[in-house]
Amino acid sequence: MLKDITLGQYFPGTTVAHKLDPRTKILLVVLYIVALFCAKSLVTYGLMALCLAVCVYISKVSIKALVRGLKPVLFIIIFTGILNLFFTPGDRYLVEWGFLHISDTGLRNAVFMVLRIMLLIMGTFLMTYTTSPISLTDGLERLLNGLKKLHVPVHELAMMMSIALRFIPTLIEETDKIMSAQKARGADFESGNLIQKAKALIPILVPLFISAFRRADELATAMECRCYHGGEGRTKLHVLQYQRRDYIALALGVLICAGVIVLRQFGL
Amino acid sequence: MEPILQIKNLTHTYGIGTPFQRSAVEDMSFEVYGGEFLGIIGHTGSGKSTLIQHLNGLLKPTGGQILLNGKDIWAEPKKIRDVRFRVGLVFQYPEYQLFEETVYKDIAFGPTNQGKTGEELDRCVRESARLVGIRDDQLDKSPFELSGGQKRRVALAGVLAMEPEVLILDEPTAGLDPAGRENLMANIRDYHRNKNKTIILVSHSMDEIAQNVDRILVLKSARVLMSGAPAEVFARAEELITAGLDVPQVTRIAMALKARGMDIDPAVYTVEALEQEILALRKGGAPC
Amino acid sequence: MSTMIETRELRFAYPADEGQKPVFALRGVDLEIEKGSFVVVLGHNGSGKSTLAKTFNGVLLPAGGKVYVEGMDTLDESLLLAIRQRVGMVFQNPDNQIVANVVEEDVAFAPENLGVPTEEIRRRVDDALKAVGMYEFVTHAPHLLSGGQKQRIAIAGVIAMEPDCIVLDEATAMLDPIGRQEVLSTVHRLNMEKGITVILITHHMNEAEDADRVIVMDDGKVAMDGTPREVFVQVEDLRAMGLTVPDTVDLLDRLHKDGLPVPLDALTVEACADAITAALRGN
Known part of the structure; x- marks a missing residue:
């Protein structure tokens, strides 16, 4: 039945991950994505995976639900993996098979690419799982106010x-x-x-x-x-206000992102 | 009389195996006889809508059976569409299902799906339009130009045109004004009288049920609470009221008179009948 | 008592198709509605009752004549917001007037629009939900509620503006008997306890039994105006206007014609039974 489709995919909860200001969560996801695209070594990828794991642990979202979120994009993940695996030229070929070949860089790229997509999707899903659509909209509105x-x-x-x-x-x-x-x-x-x-x-x-x-x-x-006349002069029942936890979370996010960029400079 | 529909231990449970498991219909058994006018009454959530969607095979029972002329409607799941042509179902606010460019085409949708063509199709469309009081010159109009009440008639004609053996009407008069309600019910009564087809009327309004049907089925919390002729059901008015259901206003007046020591049958449900009862009392001299 | 809403020779026409004459839905309506009263407007579909309701807060503007809300002319655009804050409106379809997907957010919508400070919004939302008996649903999703509950949320959303008057435009038409009863008892309570003027547009005659005043619309004009007793005894005229009278009145009317000395204006079941008993015993 159509009704069974879950939209918004919000799992209500009372953890710190749920309580964070939606703006904080949006900014954290942006930082997370930047860091992910800067990562290029096992160390940095490991660090990102660890960050995600800690967030998942804090939010008490089930791993199952997160993995389920990957399902619709499974095809893309596999496709990117195969493309990178077989068609990346490299110095050393591990396997050669007619026009197909697997190079060491190919293997590396494939693993990292798949990892990157998976981390990216699970990270954003974690945000939508812990934030109601309405507060997400609210957060976006406030962030884009400028x-x-x-x-x-x-x-x-x-x-x-x-x-x-x-x-x-x-x-x-x-x-x-x-x-x-x-x-x-x-x-x-x-x-x-x-x-x-x-x-x-x-x-x-x-x-x-x-x-x-x-x-x-x-x-x-x-x-x-009901007297709606556009956004001018509107007040709000729920006013978004940064708490101490938001500042801490943002500081941590910036720190980790900066860390990944620095590590990148050192070739890690 | 032969039953045209037999409902045997019908159960429908939503969300089996989840924490939201809930039975909308539980172990219901009853029969519908050929040519009868049956009324079904119950609150929102009593299982009415789930029940009627089983009778034409829109929903599949999770337990029990529905027999149409003695044959299980789910015996051949591939042929379930035939059941829908034989048991016509008009949903609540059916005007929201209209989609064709003209009234004629919209009424023809059902019978065309049925495989009717040519003269037979034309006859079905025109006849059912006439039955619900749609004029010939309205057939070429867009259904969206019509008034709310007329749209509803067109939607009703769309189901009648399939010439079903059983017609199920879910709240056919919801949202209409008193005159509109009375006109539509008069059309439905005419159809019943002239075609001698079985009708099942689902309604919230005890008054509407009381004035039209031969037999009443009262539903409460997914089960059949009682069934019988209107006089039998309203004789148990106290029980109905305890169950949170309405009784016709006339029955309530009769009950109030009885409570005041008058010798009045509390099961009367039409104004005429109560008038006669009261007049009989006057002729019979002092009532107490 | 002071006047809540006043109409003077009010006329209104819906735009017609090209080349056709506009059809007037309101053809000269003069009314004065007192503050704090409970008024029921009856009429068959197309009698103009719903059009009339929509002129009361400037959703529709007069094509001729005037509508004054607490003395404010609805044609004066600068007063529109003030008028809408004074006269709240609840419509027929509960689904199409709920804006947010959390109950409290929806009730807060109007005060937010009015620029009410946050703490004050919180107080108004809680008060409004308590007033309609829906406080326990404060964080629920409205689409999961019953029809009657949704309409009570819609009423709460209107009360949160702290209006002087609520207009219910066929707000009970799509509800089942229980939902209808919920809405009716809610507005009766608001009328009694908060002194809010209630204007109830309906074609269910029995909803008019407890009203202070009944106005019957027919063909864009006021056809009858009086207390429920005064209006309902006009059995023949009501029928001619496509309205049915309550069975109590119908029965008394028949008995009266049969020569039984009963009054015609016993509207409720109990009053009707009393009247018949008295007449029979007096025989």
């Missing part, structure tokens, strides 16, 4: 994002209902070739779009009735 001066509609974008998040479950439920109603009229979504299958979607998509527009219209009126 762009308002450049006439970037930061508030509007954030509002759009949070309304989209709010309506995802409603629209999924609606899709389910419309599908059942059309099935009751004998609609067949399973059989036939690709074109027939695409055509079979029309009886779902048309009512869904009409309903989405109607909802948007009614929501806009309801928002106006």
Whole structure:
């Protein structure tokens, strides 16, 4: 059933990882990504993996859930691995097999590349697992606040994002209902070739779009009735405020990132 | 009378093996007879919607069976679509399923899926449109130009056009005003009378059920609480009220009169019947 | 008592298709709604009742005549925010008026828009949720609640503006009997305890039983206006306008015609039973 899809993938909790300010978490992920792309030796990769492991431990997110997050990109990981493994020219070939060959640098690159992608994905997933979509949106809005001066509609974008998040479950439920109603009229979504299958979607998509527009219209009126008039002069129920733990976490993040860059200078 | 539908120990459990395991329908057994007008009443969450989606094979039971004319509807899972043509289901707010360019095409969607073509298709579409009071000149209009009540009629015609043996209506009058409600129910009563087809009406409104059906099935917490003719069910009004269900206002007046020492059958549920009871009391002299 | 909302020769027309004459949904409505009263507006679909409601806080603006909210003209754009803060509106579909995916965030939406300080928002959100009996759901996701609960959240979202008046535009139409009862008892309580003016738009006649005043709309005009007793005894006229009367009134009307000396204005089941008992015993 459509309802079973988990979106946002937030696992509520009360650990330090959950309590950190969303802005801190976004900045930490940025630092983490920078560090990952600077890492080029076993030592630095090991350091990054260790960082992730510590964060996972603190957040109490199950390893299983993190690994599950890798599934959709498994193909890309394997593909990149194979590409690097077989097609990297090197000084010394370990195996040669017609036009296929595995060089020492190839093996190295493949392992690092796969490691990098996996760490990258697990790191970002850890953030979405421990941060609710709404506070993530909030954090982004506050971080990008400076762009308002450049006439970037930061508030509007954030509002759009949070309304989209709010309506995802409603629209999924609606899709389910419309599908059942059309099935009751004998609609067949399973059989036939690709074109027939695409055509079979029309009886779902048309009512869904009409309903989405109607909802948007009614929501806009309801928002106006509740005195919504853009981001100007708006206050907040939950004001984001950096705590001591945020400063500590950010300091640690900067330190580690800087460390990786320094190590890189030393060829590690 | 032969049962057209037999529901045997029907159970539907969601999320088996997860912490969210919950039975929406639990061990329900009842029969629906050919040509009868059955009413199903119960709260939101009593299992009504889950139950009716089993009757036309939209949901598969996790336990028990549904027999249509004596045959298990899931005996041949590949042929489940045929069951949906024979047991027509009109969902709540069905106007939100309309999608075609014209009213005619939208009504024709079901029968076309059924394999009807040419003159037969045309007859089905026009006849069902007439049954719900859609005029011929409205057939070429876009369904989205019609009023809310008319849209609902078009959606209803879309299911009637499949000429189902059993018609299930989930809250057909929800959101309509009193006149609209009465008009639509009159159309449905006419259809029942003229075609002699089985109808199952699901409703929140005790009054609507009381005024239309031959037999009532009361659901509570995923189970059948009671069933019987309206007079039998309303005779147990106290039980209904304890179960948090409504009874028709007329029944409540009759109960209040009985409580005041009047000799009145508390199971009456139409204004006319209660009027007659009261007038009989007057003729019979002093009631107490 | 002072006036909450006043309309003067109010007219309104929806834009028509090209080449066609606009159809007037409101054709001269003069009303004065008192502060603190509980008013039910009845009418069949297309009678103009919903259009009327939407003019009360400037969602729709008069095409002719005026609407004053506590003396403020809804046509004056600079007053629009003040008017909307005074007159809150709850709509039919609970799903399409909930903005956030946490209950407290949704209730906070209006005060946030009004620039209320953070601590004050917290107080208002908690008070509003307590007032509608939904405080225990403060951190829940609204889409998992029942219809009646969602509408109570929507009402809380309106109360958080601290309005003087709440308009419920067919807010009970999509609810089951339990949800309807939840919403009705909530607004009755708000009316009694907080003195908030309530204007309830509906086509369910029995929702009007406990109102101070019933206004019946027909064909864009006020057709009847009075106490529930005064309005409901006009059985024939109500039927002609596509409305049904409560069974209590219907029964009394029939008995009256049969020659039984019963009054026509016993609306509730108990009052009706009392009236019939008295008439039979008096015989």
